[in-house]
Amino acid sequence: MRFLDAGESHGPGMVTVVEGLPMGLRVRREFIQDELARRRRGYGRGGRMSIERDEVELLSGVRLGRSLGSPIAVLVRNRDFDNWRESMSPEECAFPGGVQPVTLPRPGHADLAGAIKYGDEDVRDILERSSARETVGRVCAGALAKLMLRSVDIEVGSHVLGVGRVRAAERVVGSFTDLEPAEEDPVRCLDSKASEAMREEIDRAREEGDTLGGVVEVLAFGVPCGLGSHVHWDRRLDGRLAGALMSVQSVKGVEVGEGFALSSVRGSE
Amino acid sequence: MRFLDAGESHGPGMVTVVEGLPMGLRVRREFIQDELARRRRGYGRGGRMSIERDEVELLSGVRLGRSLGSPIAVLVRNRDFDNWRESMSPEECAFPGGVQPVTLPRPGHADLAGAIKYGDEDVRDILERSSARETVGRVCAGALAKLMLRSVDIEVGSHVLGVGRVRAAERVVGSFTDLEPAEEDPVRCLDSKASEAMREEIDRAREEGDTLGGVVEVLAFGVPCGLGSHVHWDRRLDGRLAGALMSVQSVKGVEVGEGFALSSVRGSE
Amino acid sequence: MRFLDAGESHGPGMVTVVEGLPMGLRVRREFIQDELARRRRGYGRGGRMSIERDEVELLSGVRLGRSLGSPIAVLVRNRDFDNWRESMSPEECAFPGGVQPVTLPRPGHADLAGAIKYGDEDVRDILERSSARETVGRVCAGALAKLMLRSVDIEVGSHVLGVGRVRAAERVVGSFTDLEPAEEDPVRCLDSKASEAMREEIDRAREEGDTLGGVVEVLAFGVPCGLGSHVHWDRRLDGRLAGALMSVQSVKGVEVGEGFALSSVRGSE
């Protein structure tokens, strides 16, 4: 299975082509839309998120509700492209004066590095793709992957362990259904007391015009023994998962199992 | 540079995502449309071709007429999808009786092999992707590749050497402009006398409900010495070009230079 | 399954690493050696071939006669490396005067293109890898592939259809065993009369210091319906086989089935 995704933050739309899914998988447009809605959710998220009611169009690879085995193309149009048509049109600029360039790179993004790399005077040429909206493509591909995994009884879910200085109490998550309460929680935390403290933390940061980090745990259930391979470095599951996760812009660290905590304990512990 | 293309013959549309093009390349939607129009042309082509006025939409990767270096997504909607909505909808079939399956595989296509492979009762699940319309994606990717090659003064063109038993007289094609007359010829042949005979051959075959083979020569001009590589088999130019050409359904043979003719002459000749 | 192969014509040895073979396959060193011996055979082949008694060493991936599922590394030492140690040592040249460069590129090889590409004064830097001995690596990988295919009852074989102007009479090859006589024939031809004429053709050409082309047919038996895929251009079997074959230096044309002959007949024929 491989995919390519495309799309600028304020361009015409986000496109994902997934190649390699088997034939006969049930694929519903609404499921991908639900996953995109999950992506948007989150306590205290900015205004952009609310206008982003992402509507999905399946352009290929699915017929009468089932996958054909051929590449599946998913299109998510940007709803406010009309407001951006002037500066984001694929067509050459037709009006006098041209488009106002963006000259201030955002910190912590690829903007500055990209502008230097390409010798570009308009940072918009970089920031439109280095935007967080880029993850729309991954969510589309991930939704299709989830459908395939579900067909072999594997479920993948997640919950929030920490926001800022607040940490959730440890709890055993033994099955996929144990994660369900997180879907209902405003910050996707299983510990309702911690969830409240997290929201306060978020409110405070927002009032002060600041941002916060956090920690998320991703869990997979029903994974058969021996998935991945020990025979070659680039087929190891740990490495591939870490690489995929770290390629999300906001992710700065990835652990497997106990991860860094193991660095200070003994093997016997 | 890599690409994925997607789309069924009578589905909503054909999508191509090309990743790896440099930044700053001039990209015009109209050029891709012109290339798609060249794909449709051809003396004696069937009725399908005429309704296929392919309109291109650039969904990403191009801003104000120039490539951004990010993936370029090209959408070509199928104009007659409305007539096929019932049997080609991505949504589950809602009406009683369902969709009439296709049970007769076309000879010389992947239809039969695919139906056996997938144990599928409706050959449409296979033929929609094994259709010649699949080449729309390659033409879109090829048009973008041509734009990149042009930016470094490489031109690629072609002309028809034979149709059925008719062969064009040999002639030296020394430059890209030498190929221009082929663009005007109804069968893309540089030899006008042979072109006439080819058309007669086509007319006869069509009257008799038959089909014809042919031979095309593809030429590249301005290619720098040393493109490709001798160091590993899968980087050799000959192999990659042959693999790409042979992956077109109707292509059954590929030669480099004199090709098979060399098999019966001596090295000194 | 993927592989990398390495090695210069007169360097220390040829190495092939094949990754992706399943566990539990019977692998014997002698089988790979037999395949390398087949590569060397051929009526009228040059002196190089006779000193090339290739001995195979399995360095990994095989334990007690069975594959481990891990990468298999095959080493074929160059027997006459000692005679070439001075000019082909990996170590920096230690003796005064240095190594005599090769300044005459062989026609029809990558020598000239490579020397121009790399701005290299010693053509040996190119010709050592663009040599026909490079195919040793492919034969090693191919031998392992054959073992895997045999475990699922697929056999691949070949025979010579033409040498110079001589063509073998057409005959039906209905099974892998039908190819056995070709293994015994000096030019691997199934038509003994044509074989004689081919050898005469070769003798004549050699007397006159000339070379000859030829045509080989490769056949696979037991291939299940639907191998390869119609869903994406780079997964089509025809394209992948053509690409692999055309990457062999001496191959200038590849046909599938009737190939070019089809270009001049009608569909109904």
Add this chain to the structure above:
Amino acid sequence: MRFLDAGESHGPGMVTVVEGLPMGLRVRREFIQDELARRRRGYGRGGRMSIERDEVELLSGVRLGRSLGSPIAVLVRNRDFDNWRESMSPEECAFPGGVQPVTLPRPGHADLAGAIKYGDEDVRDILERSSARETVGRVCAGALAKLMLRSVDIEVGSHVLGVGRVRAAERVVGSFTDLEPAEEDPVRCLDSKASEAMREEIDRAREEGDTLGGVVEVLAFGVPCGLGSHVHWDRRLDGRLAGALMSVQSVKGVEVGEGFALSSVRGSE
């Protein structure tokens, strides 16, 4: 640049083939050997390490001290293979009674998962490849990569931040030469006081038959702005580095920059 590596822990040897290095790079066998010696070093390492005086043989891709641009094959023979010939021979077992299988999987390795996956009765079939000795191939490839990076003035180095509960004092590492003292330190730590405590920690754990974790920092100097790419997830530098690091068996967590520490601070901090 791509590579395949092969080799079992007690098999004939470890083989690495690196494809894609440029022509004309200075490559010395001794440099790869030095890197392998660095791999072996480490306070308190087991007995295996001392017999592992790895000797490197360059089998291809390097001529007279310079890379040819062709694949470089590196062979590291296992010095004690003679002692293992009986149970690790690639040849079928010839003596009566056969080879004694290993039936106890090591905890924390791929042994158990592999044995279940393959339905294998002899865990040795798995553990020989899932051994830490597998990193020999990566060190060989890494040494060649270092030579290439050095040719464009990029240096990569590392030092130990923590062993068990001991953490080194924070210090600014402003240049590659600042890392030199770590090369001399028995535990590769820049903080000599912490280094002493780390060694005591190691001694204690060893006496008690226990093991310890640790934290290593890897630093690259001279990296040009814009390496990697923001345009597609699988070309992002962070993701690729994290994936490569996490594919090392003993690595359970990867951070970029401040990593997890950022999860509990505000953006403004």
